[in-house]
Amino acid sequence: MNTPVETHGLTKRYGTAVAVDGLDISVQAGEVYGFLGPNGAGKTTTLRMLLGLVRPTTGTLRLLGREPGPRSLDRVGALIEGPAFYPYLSARTNLRVLADHAGVGRSRVDAVLETVSLTDRARDRYATYSLGMKQRLGLAAALLKEPELLILDEPTNGLDPAGMADMRGTIRQLAAEGCTVLLSSHLLVEVEQICHRVGVIDHGRLVAEATVAELRSGGVLRVVAHPVEQARIRLRALLGAALVRGEGDVLELDVDTGQAARINAELVGAGISVSELGWREPDLEQTFLALTGGVHDAD
Numbered sequence: 031m032n033t034p035v036e037t038h039g040l041t042k043r044y045g046t047a048v049a050v051d052g053l054d055i056s057v058q059a060g061e062v063y064g065f066l067g068p069n070g071a072g073k074t075t076t077l078r079m080l081l082g083l084v085r086p087t088t089g090t091l092r093l094l095g096r097e098p099g100p101r102s103l104d105r106v107g108a109l110i111e112g113p114a115f116y117p118y119l120s121a122r123t124n125l126r127v128l129a130d131h132a133g134v135g136r137s138r139v140d141a142v143l144e145t146v147s148l149t150d151r152a153r154d155r156y157a158t159y160s161l162g163m164k165q166r167l168g169l170a171a172a173l174l175k176e177p178e179l180l181i182l183d184e185p186t187n188g189l190d191p192a193g194m195a196d197m198r199g200t201i202r203q204l205a206a207e208g209c210t211v212l213l214s215s216h217l218l219v220e221v222e223q224i225c226h227r228v229g230v231i232d233h234g235r236l237v238a239e240a241t242v243a244e245l246r247s248g249g250v251l252r253v254v255a256h257p258v259e260q261a262r263i264r265l266r267a268l269l270g271a272a273l274v275r276g277e278g279d280v281l282e283l284d285v286d287t288g289q290a291a292r293i294n295a296e297l298v299g300a301g302i303s304v305s306e307l308g309w310r311e312p313d314l315e316q317t318f319l320a321l322t323g324g325v326h327d328a329d
């Protein structure tokens with residue numbers, strides 16, 4: 031199974047409002063795919079359609095090669111909109127109830143508690159859990175069925191930095207064990223840290239899809255040289271005007287790092303002094319803002 035998630039023209043309209051607009055995404059086996067977009071972009075609606083919680087207006091989807099149907103979610107685990115647990119039961123008892131309901135052997139309960147690092151607190155009542163622990167228990171519940179595909183809606187939302195780091199670590203570990211993960215987030219830093227590939231959604235549409243490595247590949251070579259105008263003229267002649275940008279004393283060159291030595295030699299050879307020559311990583315936040323029209327609720 032090479033494409034655990036596949037959508038074609040997936041669309042959801044609420045009256046005249048279009049929440050998701052002709053979405054084509056594909057998630058490959060074994061990858062962590064980040065579905066990134068500002069608040070209201072259509073992420074949750076998409077995940078709800080995938081999980082059969084909302085009926086698409088038009089378009090098609092397949093999960094693990096299956097069209098929506100009674101068995102299509104058998105190997106899919108999901109964490110969406112805060113799972114419901116009994117507050118006065120312990121974490122372990124809550125999971126046992128869910129395991130019985132799902133027809134999963136109880137032996138899985140201790141295994142998933144271990145995976146989310148809740149073994150030590152398994153006897154504590156759910157009501158006493160912190161938000162981070164509740165979220166981890168939600169993930170444990172999603173793992174009961176030994177899913178091949180995990181669908182997680184904003185899995186770190188509302189967590190403190192330590193809770194976020196825990197959750198990210200667990201997701202990475204699950205992926206390393208072979209589980210395919212599709213998660214949504216409005217935090218670029220999050221998808222950067224755990225995802226292999228990112229689909230950026232805005233106003234219900236996919237505006238970009240790239241690997242994290244590709245997103246990072248738009249850096250520039252920064253040159254501080256004197257006299258700067260002479261350097262600019264020289265570099266434009268060498269590289270072409272379109273590749274030489276920057277204002278004031280700093281020039282920014284759209285070239286790869288391999289060209290730094292040649293550029294330095296060219297300038298120095300022309301009697302221009304070079305006081306700085308360095309690679310500047312692309313500003314992914316700016317890329318994201320540009321793709322999503324600057325409407326980004328970074329809370």
Ligand SMILES: Nc1ncnc2c1ncn2[C@@H]1O[C@H](COP(=O)(O)OP(=O)(O)OP(=O)(O)O)[C@@H](O)[C@H]1O
Pocket residue numbers: 044047048049067068069070071072073074075076216
């Ligand atoms: N049941 C509904 N009825 C009407 N409009 C809805 C409904 N559910 C979602 N929408 C609208 O669809 C759009 C997309 O919402 P959605 O919750 O999918 O976005 P999101 O990207 O998950 O945002 P967030 O990060 O805030 O959760 C929003 O404009 C929202 O108001």
